[in-house]
Amino acid sequence: MELIKSGINIDFVGKMKFAFYLTIVSSIVAVAYLAVHGLNFGIDFAGGTVVQIKFNQPTSIDKIRDSLRHINMENSTIQQTGAASDNEFLLKTELSSSDLKGVSDKIEESLTSIYGKGSFEVRKVEMVGPKAGADLRQKGIMAITVAWLGMLIYITWRYELRFAVGGIIALIHDVIMAAFVFTLLGKEFNLTIIAAILTIIGYSINDTIVVFDRIRENARKNIKKDLGTVINESINQTLSRTLLTSFTVFLVLVALFFFGGTVIHDFAFVLLVGVIVGTYSSIFIASPFVLVWEKYMPGKRIRKS
Amino acid sequence: MFKDIKIRVIITLLVTAVALVYLVPSFTNLPDQWKKYMPGDKLRLGLDLQGGMHLVLEVDSQKAVESTLDRLANDIKEGLMNRKIRFRNIEHGSAGIISLELTDKESTTEFNKIIRDQYPDLEVKSSEIVEGREKVSLKMKDKRIDEVKKHAVEQSLETIRNRIDQFGVTEPEIAPQGEDRIAIQLPGIKDPRSAIELIGKTARLEFMLVDDDNNLGDALRGIVPPGDIVMNEKRMDRKTGRITDTPILIKNRAVLTGDSIETARVAISDRFGEPYVSLKFKPQGARDFDRITGENVKKRLAIVLDGVVYSAPVIQERISGGDAQITGSFTEEEAKILAIALRSGALPAPVKILEQVTVGPSLGQDSIQKGILSVLIGGLLVIAFMAFYYKASGMIANMALMLNVVFILGTLAIFKATLTLPGIAGIVLTIGMAVDANVLIFERTREELRLGKTPRAAIDAGFSKAFITIIDTHVTTLIAAMLMFQFGTGPIKGFAVTLSVGLVYSVFTAVFVARIIFDYLIWNRKVKSISI
Secondary structure (H helix, E strand, O other): OOOOOOOOOOOOHHHHHHHHHHHHHHHHHHHHHHHHHOOOEOHHHHOEEEEEEEEOOOOOHHHHHHHOHHHOOOOOEEEEEOOHHHOEEEEEEOOOOOOOOOHHHHHHHHHHHHHOOOOEEEEEEEEEOHHHHHHHHHHHHHHHHHHHHHHHHHHHHHOOHHHHHHHHHHHHHHHHHHHHHHHHOOOOEOHHHHHHHHHHHHHHHHHHHHHHHHHHHHHHHOOOOOHHHHHHHHHHHHHHHHHHHHHHHHHHHHHHHHHOOHHHHHHHHHHHHHHHHHHHHHHHHHHHHHHHHHHHOOOOHHHHO | OOOOHHHHHHHHHHHHHHHHHHHHHHHOOOOHHHHOOOOOOOOEEOHHHHOEEEEEEEEOHHHHHHHHHHHHHHHHHHHHHHOOOOEEEEEEOOOOEEEEEEOOHHHHHHHHHHHHHHOOOEEEEEEEEEOOEEEEEEEEOHHHHHHHHHHHHHHHHHHHHHHHHHHOOOOOEEEEEOOOEEEEEEEOOOOHHHHHHHHHOOOOEEEEEEOOOOOHHHHHOOOOOOOEEEEEEEEEOOOOOOEEEEEEEEEEEEEEEHHHEEEEEEEEOOOOOOEEEEEEEOHHHHHHHHHHHHHOOOOEEEEEEOOEEEEOOEOOOOOOOOEEEEOOOOOHHHHHHHHHHHHOOOOOOOEEEEEEEEEOHHHHHHHHHHHHHHHHHHHHHHHHHHHHHHHHHHHHHHHHHHHHHHHHHHHHHHOOOEEOHHHHHHHHHHHHHHHHHHHHHHHHHHHHHHOOOOHHHHHHHHHHHHHHHHHHHHHHHHHHHHHHHHHOOHHHHHHHHHHHHHHHHHHHHHHHHHHHHHHHHHHHOOOOOOOO
16 A cells, blocks of 8 residues: 555655745744743743642532632632533642641641531642752753754764754754644643653654655765756655654644643653654755755765765 | 574574563563572663652751861860870861861960871971961861761761661662762652652751750840750640751760661650650660760750751669660651661761652653553564565564564563663664664665676675675664763663664664575575565
8 A cells, every 4th residue: 555656756856945934934823932931831841740630529620719718829820621510620739848747738738627528538748949940941851952953963973064964954944833732722741751752852753854865865876867866856755654653753742731640741742743844844844955055065975975 | 704594593493482581571471390400580660650759859968077077176175185295176168178266375385286197187387376376277188078978978878778778669769870970770669758758868867955044035036056056856746746946056966876786776756646756775875875975964965867956864873784766757668767867877967959850650661551552563664664665574574573572572671771761762763773784785686686687696795785885884883882882871771772772683684584485496496586
């Protein structure tokens, strides 16, 4: 069976200009949005406390809020999580406590006084002090930057600098877009999301490498053809593979998105965005960039080697 | 490299067998007589799957430096007094400096000699003559400060380990993190609150004399007599159970500390049926206690724990025998925690909680179910797609994928790595990504077939041309996974581990194992066309 016919010849390079403007505009919109709104940091990074509570009986967010009033925590964010029948809620506050008697204990006591003992179960408590949060933020940025650099070095070593730069620009684009869509939907940035972004960086570059590999192979075979044609041929020849693997990963992510539970849900979502954007960027950003570079700084190595 | 199919089959079977053997304890319930022939450990589940608590503590090691300085200052004071060297105004501030004034030249010479000979950790920071007196500032050497700090963290770690062992947690993990942090994992802990209380208690026990000669009222108004300190005494009203804090004037010098304690246990008082902590001193401590009580009959001795006075009984008579007790307003649980804390010794410096994650067992169980469900659904979708798209070749790829999962789990079991919820996601994601290797090979093979090559030549070309690309794509993802491992905490680390392991096996299963079947079909069965 073939989804992409073997003789396919789409003029990707010809659509480069359009793709270029699309990329620029969407990136500017994304960066501007992120700059204005900032990332919506979860407690991993901002510090704070999250308590996940499952009640035995149905209750309402208002009632929970009321019961937090006498410890002055009625301003906490309270969200229902899971199915409505689960009676499960997330209580979030910016407060954290380095004392032995933590914020979660206070919440628990306060709820006990209203709902009664044994009428709810504390399923999860996460407390991160502001200092630890700031540390992690820095480490997260560091990890992403080092990942970009790592890719840059590896591809420069295996291919050429201009390929590497093209690949990294595509990756930066992927990360910005994933962060943008994620923030746009009001979701929270936490450690798991950074892990997802690192995965995007490691995975999304694969498509680019496969195309680069083919460009190199074809360029050696057809020394006379101009680079634009070679690139277009290479993208077309690998298109079937690019779409297929993106599709299998997509299938898996959809399963994780729907069935993986709360923590995995957001993680899978970022990756879904990353896979889609990454497929686009490896076709329309990474390879065309090599062509742009060639235009301004003609290289000889690709013909010689 | 491995031309002989038989050898390749044997290698594959061996690897599979090892992985399966290590997985047996996790997925079956073997009778005991079999267990001794099998690896004993089950797959280790992360805290997010089995429930438990994760803590990151910060040791306030500066406090350890201050208390070392405190001891040194007291020591110097006594030393100088014993040698009749005249000095005034010895004090130490928070800046880590001991300052004092020496009244004449003679004592300066002698003082310098003492510092040089007996206190190698101290150095004279400055000395100047003010109004005929030599004003000296002493400072701890930087190297020594670092040592004290490092030691404080190490000792805290040891003490906390000790406490957790006595508290009874199976397989706790306690490890230093960075310079002054301690990461603690307590799987399956039932009572997180008590655990935090126990771990975080400084448990610095001091016996101090109460200053009944001076006026407490004056002290509260700010005129604290030199060498004294105002502390709070915790008192419980026996009828109402209410706890009140009462100020009390204490001579700020510990006559005896928790270091002198041999052991501590919980006992119940005969009179009120209240729990208290019974202490037994070490031989030297017992002698000191005997002497101190003998010297201070009819005075009050305060029992101070972490800066709070628990009781301040009047010494009725000399107490020999080396026993003492801490009474106060405890519940039995509190008394038990205090006893463990005292037995395992005080923390050299207070600790603060930087991070805490507690997962209840029911949530962990839920996560396992959700994880398994998404692996099954995700895996089946991919398998169905591959079979549909690549027919028989797809089935070969599917077999490789399933082996991959077995290998990942087996490797986790062998290396006792921890499986977390993101780790499970990592397995299914690996399935999705590992397929890439097969797809690269198959697409290439199809291209070669289209060029009119024979199946044998096409397969050869497909595998060999795709190989380098496969290595490149896997290495880049591995780089990202390694960074994730470096950066992440527990659950994320689990993801990084399964992803990395899965990637390595993906090369093995797609390139090595799948090739065996293709070669067998083409070489031995001489198939004329491949279903791809």
